[in-house]
Amino acid sequence: MLNTLAPQPPDALLALIKQFEADDRSDKIDLGVGVYRTGEGDTPVFDAIKKAEHRLHEEQTSKAYLGPEGDMGFVNALMPYLFGKDATRGGRISGMQTPGGTGAVRLALALAQKAGVTRVHLGLPSWPNHAQILKDLGLETVGFDHASADGSADLDAVLAAIRGAQAGDAVLLHACCHNPTGIDYTDEQWDQIAAALADSEALPLIDIAYQGLGRGMEEDAYGMRAVLAAVPEALIAQSCDKNFGVYRDRVGAFYAMAEQGSQIDAIMSNAAALARANWSMPPDHGGATVRIILRDDELTGLWLDELETMRARLNEVRAKLAEAGTAGSVDLSPIGKQSGLFSVLPLAKSQIETLRDEHAIYMAGSGRINVAGLHMGNIDKFVQALASVTS
Numbered sequence: 500m501l502n503t504l505a506p507q508p509p510d511a512l513l514a515l516i517k518q519f520e521a522d523d524r525s526d527k528i529d530l531g532v533g534v535y536r537t538g539e540g541d542t543p544v545f546d547a548i549k550k551a552e553h554r555l556h557e558e559q560t561s562k563a564y565l566g567p568e569g570d571m572g573f574v575n576a577l578m579p580y581l582f583g584k585d586a587t588r589g590g591r592i593s594g595m596q597t598p599g600g601t602g603a604v605r606l607a608l609a610l611a612q613k614a615g616v617t618r619v620h621l622g623l624p625s626w627p628n629h630a631q632i633l634k635d636l637g638l639e640t641v642g643f644d645h646a647s648a649d650g651s652a653d654l655d656a657v658l659a660a661i662r663g664a665q666a667g668d669a670v671l672l673h674a675c676c677h678n679p680t681g682i683d684y685t686d687e688q689w690d691q692i693a694a695a696l697a698d699s700e701a702l703p704l705i706d707i708a709y710q711g712l713g714r715g716m717e718e719d720a721y722g723m724r725a726v727l728a729a730v731p732e733a734l735i736a737q738s739c740d741k742n743f744g745v746y747r748d749r750v751g752a753f754y755a756m757a758e759q760g761s762q763i764d765a766i767m768s769n770a771a772a773l774a775r776a777n778w779s780m781p782p783d784h785g786g787a788t789v790r791i792i793l794r795d796d797e798l799t800g801l802w803l804d805e806l807e808t809m810r811a812r813l814n815e816v817r818a819k820l821a822e823a824g825t826a827g828s829v830d831l832s833p834i835g836k837q838s839g840l841f842s843v844l845p846l847a848k849s850q851i852e853t854l855r856d857e858h859a860i861y862m863a864g865s866g867r868i869n870v871a872g873l874h875m876g877n878i879d880k881f882v883q884a885l886a887s888v889t890s
């Protein structure tokens with residue numbers, strides 16, 4: 500029976516990690532998978548995480564099962580950062596831990612499907628795994644253009660998608676640091692999106708995987724909070740992979756907001772049943788570590804400082820790229836107005852291949868670059884290579 504399975508290509512983005520590692524050119528540049536890098540090209544463990552891990556090592560007395568909801572201390576400690584004051588919205592919001600942001604997206608979509616959602620409106624391009632999860636669940640994807648030709652968000656397209664959505668539809672939105680374009684809605688645009696969602700029967704699903712890497716922890720939550728204030732119910736998929744740098748530990752959380760506080764337990768019992776059938780319970784270590792940080796003022800301060808350093812470096816690289824103006828036919832100036840790790844360059848497949856083969860510069864096949872892969876020591880080489888393949 501198993502011999503009927505056709506071979507599948509490896510995930511294109513994750514395959515880049517191995518291709519890059521196998522390249523022995525010393526001046527290679529990795530602009531592929533979305534991990535933060537320092538100016539020296541490293542992805543170190545945060546000091547706050549190291550300190551919390553030491554404490555976890557000393558304090559943890561058991562590794563017995565916790566249950567499908569994982570570490571609720573972690574889940575609850577994140578809530579003020581995500582949802583602000585009155586983080587439970589009077590008892591209407593509750594959550595559970597998931598294996599990374601992917602687990603949270605998967606759980607949110609599976610729960611939406613169980614509640615009757617059959618179609619999901621998704622701004623394109625999007626993180627490729629969104630479409631894969633939707634396909635795997637058998638949900639129909641209805642795409643709309645996320646960005647206009649001038650490099651700003653296409654507000655008309657998202658408003659039209661929301662206005663055209665019906666009961667049984669969900670709308671999946673990136674809260675900040677859009678993956679892959681780096682093009683976010685402004686606060687004013689979020690207000691309009693929230694108002695449109697308030698008039699719609701569609702269920703909002705907000706994916707917040709890069710909080711703190713754009714404008715700041717509070718600022719990056721503006722849009723999500725505007726939506727939550729306007730609508731009766733919503734689902735939220737959160738990831739700590741980037742803002743705590745715990746990528747391989749798989750640390751995320753799923754939250755639901757119910758119309759009435761009396762409904763939230765029933766909703767979360769369905770989420771718990773889906774989690775049990777999928778992964779039973781999430782891995783503990785990373786969530787426990789984040790909980791230790793968030794319950795300690797000194798470690799929280801250290802973490803927020805480290806996050807600010809990351810954000811400042813990303814903005815510095817963006818400013819430097821924008822300053823370069825153009826590289827061959829590529830206008831780099833919009834990169835200065837975008838946020839987070841990513842931007843998309845208008846490159847043909849053959850140009851992306853030439854950059855890899857002749858210049859040892861690795862990026863996703865969509866032309867997405869992770870700007871964190873650039874630093875003051877390699878940015879000029881990158882701009883020159885880009886100019887040479889597009890002139």
Ligand code: LMR
Pocket residue numbers: 512531532533534626628678
């Ligand atoms: C990315 O988009 O590069 C990251 O979110 C990693 C992943 O899982 O795709």
